[in-house]
Amino acid sequence: MAFIKCIDLSVGYEGKAVAEGLNFEVNEGDYLCIVGENGAGKSTLMKTMLHLTKIISGDIEYGDGLKPYEIGYLPQQTITQQDFPASVKEIVMSGNLSKLGLRPFYGKAERDEAKRNMKRMDIYDLRNKSFKNLSGGQKQRVLLARALCASTKLLVLDEPVSGLDPKVTADFYQLIKKLNDEGMTVIMVSHDIHEGLNDATHILHVTGKQLYFGEASKYADSEAYKILTSIELTKGDK
Amino acid sequence: MLHQLYEYLQYPFVRYAVIVGVLIALCSSLLGVTLVLKRYSFIGDGLSHVAFGALAIASIMKVTSTTLITMPITVIAAILLLKGGQSAKLKGDAAIAMISVASLAIGYMLMNVFSASANVSGDVCSTLFGSTSILTLKQSEVMICFILSIVVITVFVIFYNKIFGVTFDENFARATGVRAGAYNLLIAVIIAVIIVLGMNLVGSLLISALIIFPALSAMRLMRTFKSVTITSAIISVVCALLGIIISILYSTPTGSTIVCADMAVFLVCYVIDRVRTA
Numbered sequence: 067m068a069f070i071k072c073i074d075l076s077v078g079y080e081g082k083a084v085a086e087g088l089n090f091e092v093n094e095g096d097y098l099c100i101v102g103e104n105g106a107g108k109s110t111l112m113k114t115m116l117h118l119t120k121i122i123s124g125d126i127e128y129g130d131g132l133k134p135y136e137i138g139y140l141p142q143q144t145i146t147q148q149d150f151p152a153s154v155k156e157i158v159m160s161g162n163l164s165k166l167g168l169r170p171f172y173g174k175a176e177r178d179e180a181k182r183n184m185k186r187m188d189i190y191d192l193r194n195k196s197f198k199n200l201s202g203g204q205k206q207r208v209l210l211a212r213a214l215c216a217s218t219k220l221l222v223l224d225e226p227v228s229g230l231d232p233k234v235t236a237d238f239y240q241l242i243k244k245l246n247d248e249g250m251t252v253i254m255v256s257h258d259i260h261e262g263l264n265d266a267t268h269i270l271h272v273t274g275k276q277l278y279f280g281e282a283s284k285y286a287d288s289e290a291y292k293i294l295t296s297i298e299l300t301k302g303d304k
Numbered sequence: 305m306l307h308q309l310y311e312y313l314q315y316p317f318v319r320y321a322v323i324v325g326v327l328i329a330l331c332s333s334l335l336g337v338t339l340v341l342k343r344y345s346f347i348g349d350g351l352s353h354v355a356f357g358a359l360a361i362a363s364i365m366k367v368t369s370t371t372l373i374t375m376p377i378t379v380i381a382a383i384l385l386l387k388g389g390q391s392a393k394l395k396g397d398a399a400i401a402m403i404s405v406a407s408l409a410i411g412y413m414l415m416n417v418f419s420a421s422a423n424v425s426g427d428v429c430s431t432l433f434g435s436t437s438i439l440t441l442k443q444s445e446v447m448i449c450f451i452l453s454i455v456v457i458t459v460f461v462i463f464y465n466k467i468f469g470v471t472f473d474e475n476f477a478r479a480t481g482v483r484a485g486a487y488n489l490l491i492a493v494i495i496a497v498i499i500v501l502g503m504n505l506v507g508s509l510l511i512s513a514l515i516i517f518p519a520l521s522a523m524r525l526m527r528t529f530k531s532v533t534i535t536s537a538i539i540s541v542v543c544a545l546l547g548i549i550i551s552i553l554y555s556t557p558t559g560s561t562i563v564c565a566d567m568a569v570f571l572v573c574y575v576i577d578r579v580r581t582a
Contacts, residue, residue, distance in 0.1 A: 116475075116478075116479040117478070117479065118475055118478055118479060134481075135479070135480055135481030137479060137480070138480075139475070139476050139479040139480070141473065141475050141476055144473070146341055146342070146343075146472075147472065147473070149523075150341055150472055150529075151337070151523050151526060151527055151528060151529055151531075151532045152468075152472055152528060152529045153527065153528035153529070153530075156468065156528060156529050156530065157472065159465075160465070160468060160469045160472060160473075160476075160477075161480070163465065163466065163469040163477060163480060163482050164477075164480040164481045164482050166465065166466070170461070170462040170463065170464070170465065171465065172465065194528075195527075196527035196528065198527075199527070212476070213476075216476075216480045217480075222479075
């Protein structure tokens, strides 16, 4: 049994499918990179896995000890968050929100978990700083620490390096690789096919339909890879 | 002047007015940050007009306490507006604009046609801009304000962490299994309650100011959610107290005086922020 198994899945919004015929599974310890062009349905697929968008048809099964909402999500930053008054600690702490249930306040267990993840992401010294004054890389690490509070099993990252400079991007990929080595399962949505792909164990290529799913090492030989790289090349020419 | 104030405070109804004013100001400031950041300000504005219409209905029905009528109508409107704003097909802001002006028109119409009062324009004016003096509040009104304020403050404290979660990042909260929709509804209902309460103090046209100004001021000074919330509550209470005292001493309209105090504080905070970041 896999963590997540998608069976003949169609995803979309307002009843219209943007990607169809998706069949893949994510197992414990995997590092799955979902690639494809913008508007190819990969973000919608991710939102569907996170229960943010309704399934059009087909099914998603959660198993192997993973509860349907036990997912650490690193969303793209929204405009609201640009000037939101919140400290690093407050944001990381909110990753524990679902553990509260009917309790109104955080307890020692949640505070310890937040502290541990802030140290892990090397942002503990920034804990009382305001989120909006941080650099792009620091912000991502804060949101990553929050995601780690929400799940110890599966991370879902949505275009995590967009807007980061090359140095910070490399550091960020390294951080994700380290988490994966420590046993964290990772699903990353990315339109950047280069660096992130080196670390992935599996690739899912979506462009309206499933063009490739399988081990990352075999992806470079596939037809799908040629399509994607040729697009990248023509973009580079312009 | 202090002697005069002391004399006024000897009367129990003056003391009640001050206590109720402070409690309402405290309540209204609590959700300001959420309202501003969730782009819910428009709901607050729309609701205050609905509350005006509801109050017009209540006043011609001659019930003992108008709050008993205005509260349920405004809460229902809050729920409908929230649902409408979320549906992508319906243009949320256009719907709200429609409901706002329709409520105003119906409210004024009802008050004009059915009112037995000799001074209709005076009634309308005090509904829009608050009682000319907070001292004219009825005993029953004072009690209801008091109880509802305590309820709002308690609910806010209990749900503080959840309100922060759905305000900062609704999608994240939803993805981790938090029932964000239910909390959005809770926020909308609290806003409705605050608006009905605040209408007694500053009137339906000025209540938005009471909700938004303290939060905006606090956001210039503070950088964390907790400190912004606390500062905003303090600013709101101080301004309300100041406004009420000035309005008693100089017989100015209570609502406008409080809002002017809030505005002055905002300007000061704005300048401090500018100087600090320059």
